[in-house]
Amino acid sequence: MPAWVADPARRFGSALLGGLLMAAACLLPVAGQAQTSDLVSTHALRVCADPANAPMSSEDLSGYENKLADLVGEKLDLPVKYEWYPMATGFVRNTLMAKKCDVIMGYAQGHELVLNTNHYLTSVFVLIVPKDGDLSGVKDLSDEALKGKRIGVIAGSPPATHMARNGLIGKAKPYNLVVDRRYESPSETMLADLESGDIDAAVLWGPIGGPLVKQHHPDFVAIPLLGNQLPPKMYYRITMGVRQGEKVWQRKLNSLIRRNQGDINAILADAGVPMVNDMGDTLLDVTQ
Template sequence: MPAWAETIRNLCASLFLGVSLAGSAGAQTSDLVSNNALRVCADPANYPMSSKEETGFENKLAELVAAKLDLPVQYTWYPMATGFIRNTLRAKQCDVVMGYAQGHELVLNTNHYFTSVYTLIVAQEGDLASVQSLTDPALKGQRIGIVAGTPPAAHLARNGLIGKSKAYNLVVDRRHESPASDMLDDLTAGVIDAAVLWGPLGGPLVKTDYPGLKVIPLIKEELPPRLFYRITMGVRQGEKVWQRQLNSLIRRNQDEINALLVEAGVPLVTDLGTEVMEISN
């Protein structure tokens, strides 16, 4: 969810509990996974991904998985910042992180269940509505909101757009500060002319709260760093049995997962980040 490189690489999260491939709540595994509940560790204030009110799309995904496993959902809440994995998953307070970028060593990744991309967000009827890439000359001289330290910042710098950009904090306690919402509020108020946000953050927020804005997936950037990421569920290192169970669940229920994400407003792209996936909901 979710807009932020490190948030994506290190923090994004949700959890799933252990049970059998067939979904039996009484099944046992060799891993240290509860068989009484789907124990999910999540940020209590990371809407639209997760929230203590359980309104985020990762909360709904947890409900879907728990239903397939015939288990209740049980949360351990912890701010998605430094120490999140250490104090939740590694401390065995939970058994799965719902959203985690593929390839990070802090967790054992499942197979990815969606791929998304950073987006450019502009006024739906404005002069920038036809822009498709950060290389577009129409962005010259524009005030662009960017989360500091995220991959798109390198693209803004390369294209001479960083000078007038407005930076928003990357790692924050979202109970007190919401960079994504602050950025979209500034865009609506005319403080900035465009916003660059991680798609699973920007897409759902625009869908629910900012109807006058347009979300443009940045799939046409040809130079590094890449702007798309494959999102997995994260489990404890070494828990291969649990990982395989979740892989099977993802494979068997991919269509329902896709529909849930599309309904939430998450922009989905192909595995190589080159095309937007057209999925009806």
């Protein structure tokens, strides 16, 4: 425990100093105060996005994150404007932090590079297999039916650890984690390998795998990997990301998410994104 917490006198002194500093700040001329909300454009919803990150975002505006941006722009009565940049090293630095745009539509909760809004989606990794194959009844990576199978997995992703724990990594086929999607698409390559029979199953992040299966692979099924008790976790909460310190903008988006969660769910469900409860152990039916 820090000393100032344990010592009441020091705690009072710190509180008093904080109060004096706040009072002094209130006496400054308004024109001289930095308002972080002023960094956000009032003329357009400026979105930071990858131009080749289907099924999420695409320069042809066909991704479901493009549709989410349209919904947000409509509710804010603002036109949507994009700052395109590959979602690899330097994405946040060269877009959001460079003040070229004001929001990233999909960002994992808790990442320190951005200030997260409240989450609008919780999703989970999926196992993708032929719909009528002998693996279609598998529910998790500990299933004995997976023993001896060649499984595609993104190298360094959480499922790889679970596969190693269950003795599946020896025959696994790894695919690159960080790529420029304009030139390489590990997810689409993995599913093409599943089509050709080079692998027996594929493990992908649900918001990628689910929509790819729905759009391009009707003979496959994407099985949500629910209820894993051991780390690393297989589910993540997805938020919108804004610049650190921009609390006014964050609260505005939080309110918008809360009031329009039904419309957001409809966009995600139509795309084929698997949605689970906040603990990642129950699949949600948002069609009811």
